[in-house]
Amino acid sequence: KAGVTQTPRYLIKTRGQQVTLSCSPISGHRSVSWYQQTPGQGLQFLFEYFSETQRNKGNFPGRFSGRQFSNSRSEMNVSTLELGDSALYLCASSLGHHKETQYFGPGTRLLVL
């Protein structure tokens, strides 16, 4: 099976812009979670989607949003970018039941100038 794929892999934006990141889960997986990875804060949970519904949310401002489509693909959007949003954004998929193993994609590295 193909693994989790994320596009784009690298992105450079300027402050105030918005960005959309995409994630395709492993075939058959219905849950997609997003994480932000930075050197200072480590890996922090953003949100999780299951069957097109947000099932759980981390402690991030409303500028961070997401959605999931009927084919389980997910997108994450960050509006009004700030310098501190520079990070590696990771997507993980799982079959969908709570507490299952999550499989991670390669991430999208976002640089905000």
Added chain:
Amino acid sequence: AQSVSQHNHHVILSEAASLELGCNYSYGGTVNLFWYVQYPGQHLQLLLKYFSGDPLVKGIKGFEAEFIKSKFSFNLRKPSVQWSDTAEYFCAVNSDEKLTFGTGTRLTIIP
């Protein structure tokens, strides 16, 4: 809220040395426990996991971890490390319906 502590931020070992990386979590209820590894330039990969049963779990590449419920710990071990084990290691706990990660331990193996 769940918290996960990895006390060793950077560990440097020579090849063939034994490894133990600490992981402690705060939540006292039912948890699923994971160790992930991130090799340089690669994405997070699952090393091993504990859901239930035998508290000593074996993973890929000779790694193992022991779940000690009374100590809220899930330490990672390897009897003899190799240069290729150089990577960042993350402990993670799934308790309140989300995965909470420790801050990671960077492992450097000196040939």
